[in-house]
Amino acid sequence: MDSFIQQLINGITLGGIYALIALGYTMVYGVIQLINFAHGEFFAAGGYVGVIFLSFFTGLGYMETHPIFCLTASFALAMMYCAYLAIGVEKIAYKPLRKEARLAALLSALGVSIFLSNGLMLTQGVYDKAYPSELFQGGFNFGIITIGYLQVLIVCLTGALLVALNLLVFKTKIGMAMRATAQDKTMSALVAIGSNNIISLTFAIGAGLAAAAGIMVGLYYGSVRYDMGFLPGIKAFSAAVLGGIGNITGAMLGGLIIGMVEIFGAGYISGEYKDVFAFIILIGVLYFKPTGIMGENIDDTRV
Amino acid sequence: MIQEFKKIWKQYAIAMLWLLGLLWPLLGIHPDGTLSFKQTITVWLYILSGTFICFIIYIINSSGNFKFFTKPIVNTSQKLSEMVQNMPSWIWKSALLIGAVIYPILTGRYPTDVAINVLLYICLGLGLYVVAGLAGMLDLGHIAFYGVGAYTYAILNVKYGVGFWVCFPLAGLSACIAGCIVGYPTLRMRGDYLAIVTLGFGEIVRIILNNWMSLTNGPNGILGVKTIGILRPVMENGLTFEIFWVKKLEIFYYFALVLAILTIIAVTRINFSRIGRALEAIREDETAAELMGVNTFYYKLLAYAMGAVFAGFAGALFAARMKFVSPESFTFLESVMVLSMVVLGGMSSIPGIILGVIALIVLPEVFRELESYRMLVFGLTMIIMMLFRPSGLIAAKRKKMMENKS
Known part of the structure; x- marks a missing residue:
């Protein structure tokens, strides 16, 4: 029972991270119907920029005096960096292909993914890059169960980001414009919504969330690697599909489920095959209920 | 301006x-x-x-x-292409064939090695062409069938001592079964979803190869796969046969050449047959194809199985040549590589695909010194290619004919 609760907590932590990545996929897919294969690389880039800034602050010595400021600044800068990266990528590699066949954009996205991960490798080296390890040692002890401070931070931050995103999408005018663009680009253009700006904004928000997830993974596992974006990217996409692609609440739920399944699968079935569970869920969902848990009726051409 | x-x-x-x-x-x-x-x-x-x-x-x-x-x-x-078109096709075909046959004699060991790679990838690319080019099903896990073929031969050979010629059809068969297993549940999906599910299947195969220690020896791979054996007649004391183990690279080259030529012939025949037309109809509009009486389920499964069989054959030959298989050879990146060969050459033209394979295998070998920038340039090329020539180097012939008529 104790280990069950421990696994549950680990699952929520991991699920929150997947949910953050999945949001980027689902938002972009909702707006321009493209699987943004480069999204996993935004996540990896976020992890790298986070470690760059954290170690820069550590080198300056601010880390001991103002740890909270340094952490906040690192998160904010990494998220901004990835948003900046995503906007550029969108303008260069996706925007000219919006009217072409879907395959062209998909392959362009694959190209961007390969390009970015190799760019990270060339600038940052082939080996793992370690996060400053003295952060967040220890945790709350409840008998046998331990909740690390870091897990608390990850869950809280994830929750805060998800709430903020929900507010942005469902309560503000920008969010309304985003939803309008996702529904019908021509009509929204007629009511003076600049769909190009909205699409860029969607990419930026998605990439920012992925960057936050990247730093969290870096803090949680202690290091980042240039090719770390691939597997979490695919799993997060599975999460987005599970929740119903294009649906923001669904992506959050899907991320949590995928994270739980992975942790429980690794704990109770087999640790070696933990990466397989997400794919099996993906295939199962697409086979039995292609619209996902929360998905609306989607037309025939999408599936 | x-x-x-x-x-x-x-x-x-x-x-x-x-x-x-x-x-x-x-x-x-x-x-x-x-x-x-x-x-x-x-x-x-x-x-x-x-x-x-x-x-x-x-x-x-x-x-x-x-x-x-x-x-x-x-x-x-233009003049050249007109000349080629006016010539009977057997002239340039036989010229190409003669060139391919004398190629290893004229060049050294290393170019032959690269050429074997090109030929194996031609089989893979044409297999993918049946799935992606003809039937329009985007497959991001095609390398998994190659892996299934290679591992079938390696396991049967090392564990049970079965020879190449028995394993070769078995490799095709097991890849075909794998293709049906992948194909069956995914037939309901189209486009992007299919791409991501095939990607998932490819990863599942790789993870299984990586973790099933008792069968596949995990990430260490299987060592000591025997090469191809041929019965050779010997004229001592009457006619007897002895087994001759193929060790020379040139002979492997000829095996790969034969396999590639057979694949090209087979895929060309498929392309211009009833099956090919049915698959193209499915690619253009699945609902309309079904209305016209095309059994879409059957043909899509068939396309998957055929694509997998070609990859499986190539995989068996790959295992025999390398004498070693490991999951490292069958990663997602290889699938992307094969797909980009097909796309680079033009999604639906066989000469284009051959050109794409040659470009993507030979050019990195030429720029060997820039090894670390290889994948960076590869990704960049993919983007630029999609931006400026999304239909590939050589566009499909049948489409062109249609355009000229109209």
Whole structure:
């Protein structure tokens, strides 16, 4: 029972991270119907920029005096960096292909993914890059169960980001414009919504969330690697599909489920095959209920 | 015109500044708390000068000032293609064949090795062509069938001592079964979803190969796979046969050549057969195809199985040549590689795919010194290719014929 609760907590932590990545996929897919294969690389880039800034602050010595400021600044800068990266990528590699066949954009996205991960490798080296390890040692002890401070931070931050995103999408005018663009680009253009700006904004928000997830993974596992974006990217996409692609609440739920399944699968079935569970869920969902848990009726051409 | 160029220049300048802003945090912020600009600026200036030259060439070319240079080239190539078209096709076909046959005699060990790679990838690419080019089902896990074929031969050979010629059809069969297993549940999906599910299947196969220690020996791979054995007649004391183990690379080259030629013939036949037409109908509009009486379920499954069989055959030959298989050879990146060969050459033309394979295997070998930049350039090429020529180097022939008529 104790280990069950421990696994549950680990699952929520991991699920929150997947949910953050999945949001980027689902938002972009909702707006321009493209699987943004480069999204996993935004996540990896976020992890790298986070470690760059954290170690820069550590080198300056601010880390001991103002740890909270340094952490906040690192998160904010990494998220901004990835948003900046995503906007550029969108303008260069996706925007000219919006009217072409879907395959062209998909392959362009694959190209961007390969390009970015190799760019990270060339600038940052082939080996793992370690996060400053003295952060967040220890945790709350409840008998046998331990909740690390870091897990608390990850869950809280994830929750805060998800709430903020929900507010942005469902309560503000920008969010309304985003939803309008996702529904019908021509009509929204007629009511003076600049769909190009909205699409860029969607990419930026998605990439920012992925960057936050990247730093969290870096803090949680202690290091980042240039090719770390691939597997979490695919799993997060599975999460987005599970929740119903294009649906923001669904992506959050899907991320949590995928994270739980992975942790429980690794704990109770087999640790070696933990990466397989997400794919099996993906295939199962697409086979039995292609619209996902929360998905609306989607037309025939999408599936 | 001038207005247009001004706009392009502005976009170029913005893109370069964007790149500078992207590079600096990665290169200029150091863990010891110092900032530097020199390295970033140097790298950026290299990129700037490189892209600037390409850009100037592009602008001059698009404004037509290069006509004095390109016109003769275009003219001669047109004349050449007319000549080829007027010639009976067996002449250039046999010329190509003779060239392929004498190739290993004229060149050394290393070019032959590269050529074997090209031939194996031609089989893989044509297998994918049946799935993606003809039937329009985007498959991002095609390398898994190659892996299934290779592992079938390796396991049967090392564990049970079965020879190549028995394993070869079995490798095709097991890849075919794998293809049906993948194909069956995915037939309901289209487009992007299919791509991601096939990607998932490819990863599942790799993870299983990596973790099933008792069968596949995990990440260490299987060592000591025997090569191909041929019964050779010997004329001592009457006619007897002895087993001759193929060790020379040239003979492997001929095996790969035969396999590639058989694959090309088979795929060409499929292309112009009833099956090919049915698959193309499915690609263009599945609902309409079904209305016209095409059994879409059957044909899609058939396409998957056929694509997998070609990959399985190539996999068995790959295992026999390398004498070693490991999951490392069957990663997602290889699938992307095969797919980009097919796309680079033009999604639905067989000569185009062969050209794409040659380009993507030979060019990296030529620029071997720039090894670490290889994948970077590969990704960039994919983007640029999609931006400027999304239909590939050689567009499909049948489509062209249709356009000329109308």
